[in-house]
Amino acid sequence: MTACWMAALYACCFIGITSAQEQGQAKPQEELMEMSVVVVNPSKTKTQTVPIKMYLPREVTPDAILNPDGLDIEFDSDNSMYYVYKDEVLLKPAETRVFDVEIRDVWNIAQERMDAMADQTRSLVERLKGSDFYEPAKVLEEAIVKSLNTITVTQNDETVSRRSHIGIYRSNLKIIDQVKEDISRLEKQLEIVIASPKPEVLEQSQLKTDSPAKNTTWMIIFIIMLFIGMLGGVFFFTWQTQAHATKNLISEARESAFPAGEHSDAGKE
The missing domain is CATH 2.60.40 (Immunoglobulin-like)
Structure with missing residues (x-):
């Protein structure tokens, strides 16, 4: 035993x-x-x-x-x-x-994956050009590229032992997680830039709110006065028609209530 x-x-x-x-x-x-x-x-x-x-x-x-x-x-x-x-x-x-x-050997991060992350970073930073985020994004891009290069160098270092190789891989995974967070931050900044109105749009909006020209102002006043005059005429003719109709209605009601024959009979009595 x-x-x-x-x-x-x-x-x-x-x-x-x-x-x-x-x-x-x-x-x-x-x-x-x-x-x-x-x-x-x-x-x-x-x-x-x-x-x-x-x-x-x-x-x-x-x-x-x-x-x-x-x-x-x-x-x-x-x-x-x-x-x-x-x-x-x-x-x-x-x-x-x-x-x-x-x-x-499964303790390697695919180079294609890291190249794709670097390309995505460059594309995001390029699209941020002209915004307030551009300069900080350039600094972040340099940090991301440096981190990815570090992974490439360390995981291909043939001087380290196999045990160290496994440990390096696990450390590099943490670097990849940080790079993913940095790329996500760039994506959120780009969303803010896309959602914000562009300077050209603001300028056009400002131009549209400027005071109209003098001729345009008088034309608007003339159109308003013409409209008011036409509206007054419509009201006048409508009132005349209603007054005439009311007068006729009262006359008809009077004749209906007091016929002509009844008036003469009442006088004889």
Whole structure:
């Protein structure tokens, strides 16, 4: 039992990460990384059976595992990480076994993505030209381009170890998040500029509110007076018509109430 536990400890202690270049091989088109698990049986007389379990970096998914070297792959939902394992590994006395898990290098930010972000930044700043936001936007553009260049340099640095390469990738993701926030700020500034009235429109509006010419003023006065005169004439003729109609209506009502025959009979009596 003690020997098995020691073997398991050996398995945990000899986990390494290497690349093709670190092993002296030519750099492939697709960068590969190897995570090695070394299992040692410390007993020189007994055959031992030990389990193996090695967690993979959180960025690694089954699609990125090119060769598990005979180990099984499983997902740990509690830790949200994949791991490779073997329930039983048979080791002869003093035997050492090495499992090399080949993984595609997923710790790189695509250059196309960064180029697109740089192009988007330049386009936004260009559209802000002539506004109050332009000068601050130029400063922000320089900071964004510098950050993207830093990512390109650091993630392609072949002098760092594979472990450092993974750490650099995680730091670069934070830089990408900051760049995205900066681009979003530029987009909001552009929305403000688009929503604001342009100087030409303001000038045209000011011209339209200027006082009219003298001839135009007299013409407007003449039209108003003519309109008032016509309106007065309409009112006068309407009043005359209504007065005449009212007079006729009263006469008809009187004749209807007191016919001519009744007036003469009343006089005789």
